[in-house]
Amino acid sequence: RAYNFNAGPAAIPLEVLERAQKELVNFNNTGMSVMELSHRSKDYEDVHNRANALLRELLGIPDSYEVLFLQGGASLQFSMIPMNFLKENETAHYILTGSWSEKALKEAKALGETRIIASSKDSNYSHIPTDYSLDGIEDGAYLHITSNNTIYGTQWQDYPTSPIPLIADMSSDILCKEIDVEKFSMIYAGAQKNLGPSGVTVVIAKKDFLARAQSNVPTILKYSTHADNKSLYNTPPTFAIYMLSLVLEWAKAQGGIKAIQKNNEEKAGYIYAAIDDSEGFYKAHATQDSRSLMNITFTLPNEELTKKFLAEAKERHFIGLAGHRSVGGCRASTYNAVPKEACMALAEFMNEFRNQNK
Numbered sequence: 001r002a003y004n005f006n007a008g009p010a011a012i013p014l015e016v017l018e019r020a021q022k023e024l025v026n027f028n029n030t031g032m033s034v035m036e037l038s039h040r041s042k043d044y045e046d047v048h049n050r051a052n053a054l055l056r057e058l059l060g061i062p063d064s065y066e067v068l069f070l071q072g073g074a075s076l077q078f079s080m081i082p083m084n085f086l087k088e089n090e091t092a093h094y095i096l097t098g099s100w101s102e103k104a105l106k107e108a109k110a111l112g113e114t115r116i117i118a119s120s121k122d123s124n125y126s127h128i129p130t131d132y133s134l135d136g137i138e139d140g141a142y143l144h145i146t147s148n149n150t151i152y153g154t155q156w157q158d159y160p161t162s163p164i165p166l167i168a169d170m171s172s173d174i175l176c177k178e179i180d181v182e183k184f185s186m187i188y189a190g191a192q193k194n195l196g197p198s199g200v201t202v203v204i205a206k207k208d209f210l211a212r213a214q215s216n217v218p219t220i221l222k223y224s225t226h227a228d229n230k231s232l233y234n235t236p237p238t239f240a241i242y243m244l245s246l247v248l249e250w251a252k253a254q255g256g257i258k259a260i261q262k263n264n265e266e267k268a269g270y271i272y273a274a275i276d277d278s279e280g281f282y283k284a285h286a287t288q289d290s291r292s293l294m295n296i297t298f299t300l301p302n303e304e305l306t307k308k309f310l311a312e313a314k315e316r317h318f319i320g321l322a323g324h325r326s327v328g329g330c331r332a333s334t335y336n337a338v339p340k341e342a343c344m345a346l347a348e349f350m351n352e353f354r355n356q357n358k
């Protein structure tokens with residue numbers, strides 16, 4: 001297997017793929033694949049409910065929250081949130097920490113009043129802003145943040161204490177560390193990084209927040225439609241939800257979120273150490289206080305060395321290390337499914353490459 005450092009869709013645990021392979025043509029003695037089951041059948045319903053229950057257990061989601069499985073990716077949430085929650089005469093507040101936050105803001109702007117509370121755009125999103133105030137936003141509809149900035153390699157360490165509903169796009173760090181769900185009115189995430197394959201989007205939302213939604217929204221775009229129908233209003237992405245359930249079972253078998261967090265800290269630690277010990281050969285894009293556990297961004301002294309690094313990395317089966325064009329350099333995405341050995345091997349390769357090319 002390749003050492004898969006892709007930013008998304010990203011690595012899936014080998015054990016999960018092998019189990020899915022084993023169950024592919026005859027799931028649970030049904031004589032059918034999961035993808036062939038009716039979404040109204042008991043066998044599928046069990047898969048659907050298990051995914052919901054496991055996510056609740058792993059993240060410690062209280063009963064006062066809904067867990068929804070939607071489609072349209074995290075990108076549809078950029079629009080669904082203001083459609084449902086940004087009323088006339090209200091303002092939606094955004095903290096910009098990267099281009100995914102910008103995209104979320106753009107959709108809200110098209111639908112109502114918005115305000116940027118803080119932004120680190122001036123430094124090419126190298127850090128999470130700390131110099132902002134939430135005073136005076138009490139009448140706002142909600143405050144939106146992006147908890148982890150996939151492209152820039154920054155991550156919120158302490159979430160803001162917001163006087164209005166806090167909504168977080170956790171697409172690239174959900175389930176990577178312990179969080180206090182109750183700080184948020186809504187959390188959403190496309191599954192294709194830490195949760196499974198693309199095709200399903202997880203929404204975790206406080207029931208009393210959902211109750212505030214406006215009614216003049218098309219049925220399929222109303223959160224209440226999906227909450228009232230247990231995410232079975234229309235045909236859900238059944239196979240993606242099945243894969244999600246297997247990834248969550250795997251996460252539980254790893255020892256749950258505490259153990260996963262510890263593992264992620266060690267994994268990222270090897271690679272950050274290779275950067276920090278390189279005497280400036282590798283430079284981290286993110287400032288020290290904003291470093292992500294999930295996406296590690298760094299540059300090399302010049303373009304030529306970057307190309308050479310990526311070519312040699314590829315020969316050694318390190319995949320997906322090219323940085324996003326807006327940052328350049330390299331990016332190692334170390335999502336939950338990326339094994340510790342892959343991160344150790346990458347750090348070793350980085351040290352070796354530096355010694356040969358400094």
Ligand code: PLP
Nearest residue numbers: 008073074075100150171172190
């Ligand atoms: N938000 C973040 C933080 C992301 O990293 C991504 C994709 O990489 C998205 C949103 C977009 O997700 P989707 O492709 O599911 O719409």
